[in-house]
Amino acid sequence: MNTHLTDQQLIDYQFDLACEADSNEARTHLEKCEACRKRLQELARKLSALEVLRDDVKASPELLSTTIRTAMRANDRRILLHRLPWLGAVAAAVIVGIALLSVPNRAGKDAMSLSPSAPGVAMSPRPKGAVEEPPLAEQAVAVGHAAQTGEMLAMNGTRDSAGPVRSVPVRAYLDFQEEKITPYGVTTNGLATAIDEQPPFAPASAIELVVLPRREDVQLTIYNAADLTLVRERRNLTLKRGWNWLQFMWANTLIDPTSLHLEPLEHKDRVEVQQLVFPPRLRELGRWLIHSEIEGPTPFELTYFTSGLSWRAFYMGTLSQDEKTMHLEGYVRVNNSSGEDYEDAKTRLIVGQVHLLDAVAELARRQYAYGSPVLTGVLGGVADNGLFLEDKSLVVAQVFNYGGDHVESLKRKDIQKEGLSEYFLYTIEGTETIPNEWGKRLLSFEANDVPVKSLCKYDEERWGDRTIRFLSLANDKEHKLGETPIPDGTVRVYGRADEQGHLSYVGGTRVKYIPVGEEVELELGRARLVEVKPVLMDVKTENHTFDTKGEVNGWDRVRTWKIEVVNAHTLPVEIEVTRGFETAYWSLTPAGGDATYRKHDATHARFELTVPPRQTQVFEYELTTYHGVRQEALSVK
Amino acid sequence: MGYSDENLIAAHLKGDPTAFRELVRRYGDGVLGYLCHMTGNRDQAEDLFQETFKRVHEKAHTFRGEGFKSWLFTIATRVTIDGARRRKRRVAVSLDQDSDCEESTGSQLATVADENAASPPDELLRQEQKEQVRKAVESLPTGQRATLILAYYQQLSYREVAEALGCSVGAVKTQMSRALATLAQRLPDSIGATK
Numbered sequence: 042m043n044t045h046l047t048d049q050q051l052i053d054y055q056f057d058l059a060c061e062a063d064s065n066e067a068r069t070h071l072e073k074c075e076a077c078r079k080r081l082q083e084l085a086r087k088l089s090a091l092e093v094l095r096d097d098v099k100a101s102p103e104l105l106s107t108t109i110r111t112a113m114r115a116n117d118r119r120i121l122l123h124r125l126p127w128l129g130a131v132a133a134a135v136i137v138g139i140a141l142l143s144v145p146n147r148a149g150k151d152a153m154s155l156s157p158s159a160p161g162v163a164m165s166p167r168p169k170g171a172v173e174e175p176p177l178a179e180q181a182v183a184v185g186h187a188a189q190t191g192e193m194l195a196m197n198g199t200r201d202s203a204g205p206v207r208s209v210p211v212r213a214y215l216d217f218q219e220e221k222i223t224p225y226g227v228t229t230n231g232l233a234t235a236i237d238e239q240p241p242f243a244p245a246s247a248i249e250l251v252v253l254p255r256r257e258d259v260q261l262t263i264y265n266a267a268d269l270t271l272v273r274e275r276r277n278l279t280l281k282r283g284w285n286w287l288q289f290m291w292a293n294t295l296i297d298p299t300s301l302h303l304e305p306l307e308h309k310d311r312v313e314v315q316q317l318v319f320p321p322r323l324r325e326l327g328r329w330l331i332h333s334e335i336e337g338p339t340p341f342e343l344t345y346f347t348s349g350l351s352w353r354a355f356y357m358g359t360l361s362q363d364e365k366t367m368h369l370e371g372y373v374r375v376n377n378s379s380g381e382d383y384e385d386a387k388t389r390l391i392v393g394q395v396h397l398l399d400a401v402a403e404l405a406r407r408q409y410a411y412g413s414p415v416l417t418g419v420l421g422g423v424a425d426n427g428l429f430l431e432d433k434s435l436v437v438a439q440v441f442n443y444g445g446d447h448v449e450s451l452k453r454k455d456i457q458k459e460g461l462s463e464y465f466l467y468t469i470e471g472t473e474t475i476p477n478e479w480g481k482r483l484l485s486f487e488a489n490d491v492p493v494k495s496l497c498k499y500d501e502e503r504w505g506d507r508t509i510r511f512l513s514l515a516n517d518k519e520h521k522l523g524e525t526p527i528p529d530g531t532v533r534v535y536g537r538a539d540e541q542g543h544l545s546y547v548g549g550t551r552v553k554y555i556p557v558g559e560e561v562e563l564e565l566g567r568a569r570l571v572e573v574k575p576v577l578m579d580v581k582t583e584n585h586t587f588d589t590k591g592e593v594n595g596w597d598r599v600r601t602w603k604i605e606v607v608n609a610h611t612l613p614v615e616i617e618v619t620r621g622f623e624t625a626y627w628s629l630t631p632a633g634g635d636a637t638y639r640k641h642d643a644t645h646a647r648f649e650l651t652v653p654p655r656q657t658q659v660f661e662y663e664l665t666t667y668h669g670v671r672q673e674a675l676s677v678k
Numbered sequence: 679m680g681y682s683d684e685n686l687i688a689a690h691l692k693g694d695p696t697a698f699r700e701l702v703r704r705y706g707d708g709v710l711g712y713l714c715h716m717t718g719n720r721d722q723a724e725d726l727f728q729e730t731f732k733r734v735h736e737k738a739h740t741f742r743g744e745g746f747k748s749w750l751f752t753i754a755t756r757v758t759i760d761g762a763r764r765r766k767r768r769v770a771v772s773l774d775q776d777s778d779c780e781e782s783t784g785s786q787l788a789t790v791a792d793e794n795a796a797s798p799p800d801e802l803l804r805q806e807q808k809e810q811v812r813k814a815v816e817s818l819p820t821g822q823r824a825t826l827i828l829a830y831y832q833q834l835s836y837r838e839v840a841e842a843l844g845c846s847v848g849a850v851k852t853q854m855s856r857a858l859a860t861l862a863q864r865l866p867d868s869i870g871a872t873k
Binding site: 095 | 707811
């Protein structure tokens with residue numbers, strides 16, 4: 042082929058748009074023709090600009106939530122009608138489930154179950170072994186329901202898919218006719234029977250059915266410094282009278298299983314969480330044994346530590362036109378890569394150092410919460426049935442290194458000032474939904490008209506020939522701040538570029554933790570509109586002294602400096618010019634200009650002056666440095 | 679983790695609300711991006727976004743069990759067309775209106791304040807590049823634009839694009855070819871040179 046390929050042919054070839062024959066022909070041509078190869082590269086490069094639009098649109102969490110809500114609300118009625126044929130079966134299943142719950146300690150034999158992913162609690166009575174076979178019809182109902190539940194679980198370990206706790210019927214069927222509804226909504230077969238002294242056996246069975254009590258309320262306390270978050274969540278569990286097994290799963294999350302803690306919020310004298318077991322062979326799940334003298338819904342608080350949640354602070358300041366005040370906004374960005382979605386979570390952030398013995402993420406990935414189940418250690422032992430047992434009080438006391446109610450202990454870290462504690466706690470108002478793999482920026486505070494002082498500094502030894510701009514303010518009431526310490530973060534400052542309020546970037550810096558009452562100076566980088574030009578006008582030596590041999594042993598060097606300060610800004614500028622002399626033996630005489638000076642330290646003098654807008658100011662000084670024995674002369678002076 | 683779209687739809691049909699939520703989260707960015715590029719207006723795109731997933735929710739039972747993504751974009755395309763018709767009936771929108779499909783729906787400043795934001799000059803350059811590319815894409819005829827977005831940005835196969843747009847694979851390839859040829863002319867050289 043003699044002619045070159047057209048752009049269209051090259052594009053078709055590149056994007057697999059040509060038919061096979063054309064494509065082969067183009068390939069053959071390209072192998073021989075360098076010009077076409079080059080053109081193809083050019084086109085590919087040009088079209089690669091399309092990449093800048095890839096993923097440039099993100100759906101906000103609010104939009105997603107609204108969309109989900111809208112779609113579900115709009116279709117509620119329709120779905121109900123659509124599923125009417127199911128209702129009978131579902132209702133039957135629920136009734137049978139209720140029946141199961143009511144059988145007091147039927148199973149001594151019931152066990153809890155598991156879900157393959159995400160932290161969640163699950164309850165389900167499970168009959169032991171091959172006991173009485175139910176009638177076929179009942180089996181069908183049970184299997185149908187079980188299959189449904191299993192699939193719901195398989196989605197994402199959803200706690201909230203199943204609503205409040207209900208028992209899943211599998212093989213519960215006896216005594217059904219005699220049961221009646223209790224005020225708690227569960228059933229009892231009449232007379233309260235005695236509770237077995239021994240808890241039921243909980244085999245390490247991997248195949249279970251579950252019900253998923255949804256999370257009612259969740260609170261996150263994020264200790265940023267240590268990649269540690271305390272999660273406190275409340276779930277309503279429906280207990281039956283007697284022994285209950287409760288399973289907690291944390292697959293694919295970064296939860297520290299050694300930190301799990303469960304306690305009832307009501308009926309504390311009648312409901313007791315007795316032990317936590319980690320069944321062998323089964324990864325990332327634990328089972329609590331709960332002894333209950335009541336039956337019905339009971340609120341529980343579940344607490345644990347997780348890794349993967351973090352936050353950081355950043356600030357945005359907008360200077361007023363005269364640059365005497367600043368509008369300051371503080372933001373907190375919370376990132377969630379913990380593997381778990383937290384919906385409507387109350388979020389609290391801890392500023393300060395936390396000492397951790399083990400990395401939480403490491404603990405989360407252990408096969409067994411405390412190592413191999415066949416080893417007995419300080420924290421637990423092997424039960425008769427081969428399960429790894431954990432005593433609640435041991436876990437809490439030893440892992441967290443505190444005694445008593447650890448939740449209360451954590452509460453005590455509530456807002457405390459620097460000096461009293463190394464912690465400070467920020468609470469974000471309301472609740473936030475923070476899905477896994479999402480980051481969320483939240484406004485932490487906003488202050489209007491914060492008085493600030495703008496100052497330029499020139500110091501060749503520190504910044505070369507650049508003039509650096511500083512902004513100072515204090516975290517106190519006078520500066521309309523001071524309600525809380527300000528955590529570490531990045532500050533970016535903008536100025537108003539014109540009357541219309543358009544903004545220009547002034548500069549940014551990182552700030553360290555600013556306690557209440559403390560003053561802070563923000564270094565905003567180069568002040569491009571302010572220039573300092575030192576010029577050496579004259580150098581001479583004088584007052585030479587000689588030793589007995591007639592050699593020079595002392596002299597004074599006198600230098601005359603002219604410093605020109607140019608302010609191209611539309612506002613007056615206060616500036617500090619620091620001059621270093623490399624010797625402690627010096628004296629200085631102002632020789633012109635309005636600058637005042639003071640000795641900054643042994644080897645430096647600092648000049649201060651204010652330069653009006655768009656003006657240049659010049660000041661001069663004569664510097665005398667003393668050398669050799671002349672240094673003594675200065676000391677005598 | 680990583681349940682297929684088809685499993686999620688099946689679970690949704692069985693009444694699992696989390697399955698639908700997962701689908702919305704999984705395809706939220708893609709669908710919104712498609713609608714944004716099709717309408718050139720973030721507000722309109724968000725309205726259509728809600729309408730799209732509302733239809734997905736109610737029409738889930740009509741899904742045939744494979745090719746969820748193309749089915750989803752079929753709905754999004756229909757919703758876009760319906761939306762355009764409605765708007766045409768209601769009010770004539772100026773063609774000169776600025777595209778506002780930037781990610782930042784809130785304060786632009788707040789975005790700049792983000793710690794991860796590039797330095798202001800780089801950010802400005804990047805925004806300018808995006809704007810040029812966006813204008814070039816939005817100047818394409820509707821069919822070519824839809825094809826380009828689905829095939830290039832949403833990475834649907836040509837067959838899936840054909841299903842979504844209700845045309846033949848050949849027609850899709852023709853539209854794509856023309857769209858790319860037009861863009862090769864309209865995209866400035868300097869953009870390609872700058873990463």
